[in-house]
Structure formats: C-alpha cells, structure tokens
Amino acid sequence: MIEVIRIKNSAEAIEKASLRLNEILDAHAHVPILFLSSGGSSFKLLDNITVFPPNFTVGMTDERFSQDLTINNFAQMIETSFFTKAQDKGSYFIDTRVQPGEYVEIFAKRFEDTLLSWRKEHPGGRIVITQGVGSDGHTVGIMPYAKEQSIFEELFERKSLVVGYDAQNKSEYPLRATITLSFLRMVDHSVLYMVGKEKKKALSVMLSMKGMLRETPARIIHEMKEVHIFTDIYE
Numbered sequence: 001m002i003e004v005i006r007i008k009n010s011a012e013a014i015e016k017a018s019l020r021l022n023e024i025l026d027a028h029a030h031v032p033i034l035f036l037s038s039g040g041s042s043f044k045l046l047d048n049i050t051v052f053p054p055n056f057t058v059g060m061t062d063e064r065f066s067q068d069l070t071i072n073n074f075a076q077m078i079e080t081s082f083f084t085k086a087q088d089k090g091s092y093f094i095d096t097r098v099q100p101g102e103y104v105e106i107f108a109k110r111f112e113d114t115l116l117s118w119r120k121e122h123p124g125g126r127i128v129i130t131q132g133v134g135s136d137g138h139t140v141g142i143m144p145y146a147k148e149q150s151i152f153e154e155l156f157e158r159k160s161l162v163v164g165y166d167a168q169n170k171s172e173y174p175l176r177a178t179i180t181l182s183f184l185r186m187v188d189h190s191v192l193y194m195v196g197k198e199k200k201k202a203l204s205v206m207l208s209m210k211g212m213l214r215e216t217p218a219r220i221i222h223e224m225k226e227v228h229i230f231t232d233i234y235e
Contacts, residue, residue: 002221004207004229010195017130017193017230018048024128024189029053032125034118036061036179038140039073042130042193046082052089057118059094061129062141062178063111065104065164071173072097094118096177108164108177115161115183131192131227136170137202137216141178143170145214152214156181181213184220192221192229200233 005020007013025033032055037046039060060073069075074096077083086093094114098107118125133139145152155163157180164177184190194203205211206218213219221227 001226002207002229003227004231006234007230007232010232013193013195013230013232014044015048017191017228018045020228020230021045021049021128021130021191022051024191025049025051025053025056028126028128028188031055032118032122033057034059034115034122034125034127036127036129037077038062038130038132039064039076040132041195042132043076043080045130045191045193046077046080049082049085052086052091054090055122055125056086056089056091057094058083058086058091059114060096061131062176063096063107064173065098065107065175065177066173067098067100069097104164104166104175104177108162111164111177112160112162115179126188127186128189129187129191131190133192133194133199133202133206133218135196135198135202137205137218138170139218139220140184141167141176142181142217142220143167144217146212149214156213156217158182161186181217181220181223185223188225190221190224190227192227193231194229195232197233199231200235203231203233204235 034057036059064071161183167174205216
C-alpha cells in the first residue's frame, strides 16, 4: 500500500509525517517495535516523536562508515532530543558507531547480526522506518547502478539484510553500510519524507509503474508492505 500526501511546504510535511509516525508507533505499542531512522533530512522527523513504546529498539537504516562524530549517523542521533527522550523511556539502541580498527565488511556484519537477533527474539514484532529519497533516486544507502545490473544485484538483492560497500563517486560519503532491498521488503511501515523541487523527477519516476530498481532504487516502495509519502512536490 502506497499513500501519497502532498503538502504545501516542507514545514507542514515534517509535521504531518511526524504525526503519522506517532500514530503508527501508538497503534503497535503492544508489540516489540524496531524503529530505524534514515539520516539526512529525515532526522527532522525525530524531534516530533512523542510515542515511545515499552519495547522499543532504535537504530539507523544506513550508516556512514566514519569515526568522525559529525559524519556518522548514529553519533549524530545521540545528540538529538529524541535520543534523550528514548533513553529516558528505557528504549534499546543499535549502536552503529564505528569501532577502532573495524573494517567496513566487519562493521556491516555486526549491524546485520543485531538485526537478525532482533527478528529472532521478537517474531511478532513490527519494523517501522523513516525513508528519504535523493534526487538521483537512491533510498537509504542503496545507490543506483543503472548500467551495472550484476553489481547492483550482488550488493542489494542478496539475502543479506545489510551490506557494506564503497559507493565511490555516487556519494559524498562513499564507505557505508545499509539495509538492503531484502530488508526493505520486510518492513511493516515506512514514513517517507521527500521535499524540494529538485526531487520532482525522482518522485515521478519512483511513483511510476514502469522502471528498474537499479536505475531508481526508491521504486522498491512498490514491493513494500506500507509506505506513507509526505512531499511538497506537486506534479
């Protein structure tokens, strides 16, 4: 199920997206919830979260492989009021800060093992995420490889839930670990925040029924269970 909510400006989009996120968390507060936040502009949704279920695990959808605390996504989350509130409520956290001497492949395996453990320990739990989409059509840390089908499939279509890789010139932060398409298909609820006229084409291609994932990874929304898109872009 895909729901598209078009809002007149980015501030209202944040407000409405946060409200929907709170509604989802509240509706499923009786079961364990794994909540993974995207970085970048999606962080803006966190400040308005007011629902902290009793069995609440928090982490990132994708991570920048850097020990620099101003670059690493989880390190940045720690500085938010959301993190402080969640911590005060007794929430659990998936710490994706890079450890000294850690390689990106080992880092990704540690990330994946934590997600696998959560699923094993909470078979009746719900997975809730926030999602962003770039002007190039990427989502979470999954970059487009339009002319390199085999590379795209090897990285993101495997059974692995997380992959660590070098995105090279496709990203300002090329070394990263991200949940894969396989994981996104398991997500129960996604709140997707996408604003800015520079993303108009990406939104149109993402919503189209035609196209390939390797060209526009964000088209995975058509294979996900439930996605709520909040945007200030009008076609």
